[in-house]
Amino acid sequence: MRSTVYDGTAVSEEKQMGWGKGFRVFSMLRSRRKMLALSLIIIILFSTAIYFLASFVARPSVIGILKVEGALLTGDQAALYSQAIMEAMLNDSIRGIVLKVDSPGGYADLVEQVYLDLLELKARKPLVASITMALSGGYYISVASDYIYAHPSATVGNIGVIGIGPPILVPSETVLESGVHKATGFSRLLFSFNMSRVLENFVKAVELGRGSRLRLPPNVLRRGSIYMGSEALEAGLVDELGSVESALKRVAQAAGVTKYSVVDLVESVKSRFKAWTSLEEQAPWANLTVDKLKELHPPPSIYYLYLPTNASLYSSSAAAQNFGEWAGVDGESLVLVDMSHGNMVTYWDLEVLARELMLRNATISLATSWSMLESKLGSAEGVLIAAPTLPYSEEQVERLRSFVESGKTLVIMYDPAEEYVKIPDLTWPVNSLSMGFGIFFNSGYLYDENQFFGMYRNIYVEGFSNHTLTLNISRIVLFTSTGICSTGKDVAWTSNTTFSSVSEKAKTYGVISVVELKGTVIAIGDITFMQEPYCYVEDNHRLVQNLALMLTGGGK
Helix, strand or coil: CEEEECCCCCHHHHHHHHHHHHHHHHHHHHHHHHHHHHHHHHHHHHHHHHHHHHHHHHHHHEEEEEEECCCCCCHHHHHHHHHHHHHHCCCCCCEEEEEEEEEEEHHHHHHHHHHHHHHHHHCCCCCEEEEEECCHHHHHHHHCCCEEEEEEEEEECCCCCCCCCCCCCCCCCCCCCCCCCCCCCCCCCCCCHHHHHHHHHHHHHHHHHHHHCCCCCCCCCCCCCEHHHHHHHCCCCCCCCCCCHHHHHHHHHCCCCCCCEEEEHHHHHHHHHHHHHCCCCCHHHHHHHHHHHHHHHCCCEEEECCCCCCCCCCCCCCCCCCCEEECCCCCCCEEEEECEEEEECCCHHHHHHHHHHCCCEEEEECCCCCCHHHHHHHHCCCEEECCCCCCCCHHHHHHHHHHHHCCEEEEECCCCCHHHHCCCCCCCCHHHHHHCCCCCEECEEEEEECCCCCCCCCCEEEEEEECCHCCCCCCCECCCCCEEEEEEEEEEECCCCEECCCCCCCCCCECCCCCCECEEEECCCHHHCCCCCCCCCCCCCHHHHHHHHHCCCCCC
16 A cells, blocks of 8 residues: 655555545635635625616606796805705706796896806706796796797896996095996996997807707897797797696606606705795895995996886986086176076086186086076076986076077976976977977987997987087987987987987987077987096087087077
């Protein structure tokens, strides 16, 4: 019998053979255990996958409703909407979203924030809008959607901007600012251009969102018109007339779900975050005023917002100031400014003209009563009457006519801006005087959508006749002007692309007219052009200088 030495120990061949068989059996059993464990792992993984797949299939699909209601004016409101949008993006059970809009818009930056968030949401999930009111910023938000439904009588559109311009800085020696616009933010003169840039953002968003479905040209979009739902459909501002249910069905179809539940995303966020459960109800939209807007966002500020007609764009009308009498070096001539008829002009309005009058050695006197004015007419060279809000009697008109017939100059100025009129009288007080000289100031204001200075109401005037008043003038800008009808002659008129806000007809409109008697009556349809900095646009300052010349008896 053979033996083998293993570590110095003799082992028989039979034993060696027995150990070999045992090793083979052990190896085989170990392999089987591995296979069994591997099979068990595969079964567990497969079962888990089936479980999760079944759970996913069985999980109820949700369509979220994002309600944008009321004016969007505070950061808290925008943050609430943004949080709701974020949760809709991250929650896999929410398969699509209906954007329900009932809003007149709001502060421009906040509207843009919600709009951009909605674009991110639309890139991930179907987004369909349902409109009851989507005006200005409300419509801006809506165009982020893939598809827009509107009620037949919904109000849609009002694409445009409202801006509250920067204030005038009254400087301090103790509170110092590092630059001319550090405190005011913008140039008063150029603020309308800033607004136009913001408007272009709005128009581009509409064109991007609506694409080839839009059937309105850009110049019509910029008018800010409001369309009823059926009109908006024809204009391509919405896709279909329908209710929220219609929007829900479309979103579900786009998401590929047939059974779903509906959740209010905004209320869901409010219920889980205490910070928003106490969010104060905002003031009724119809009661908004510019004073309220100024409290929320100090000027300069820009809004994509529709304000109803009873919500004044101005917190209060300008109050006339009694700034007495002042004179040039010699006081060679007297110019009277009538303040006896509730005239809505201030020192600020007349300062540049007053300076030009004094440079011509004129004494300028404000007549705060009719008797005061009448007593000085005999020694005056000119009378300026601007923005009256009380009508003139026949006797007063006749007295002023006698003044002109004596070879003197009468300037009558009207401005359709709210700062210079009394509602509802508007043009009646000034026309009660001017009609006695064959001059009529039209209602409404003029605008030009083709060429303008900053905004559509700031019109260029390039048509002039040969007259002392228009000497060396080739172009002026009027800031919210009215048109004038006259039995005399127009010495300045608009282009034929100018519209009247009342007649809505495009034609040339007279804006400065002259009636020649023995003296001269000058009618001007704007006041703002005389103020700084507006008087330095184009040839406006030259017009002020020529006006001062005529009021002091020059140019005859």
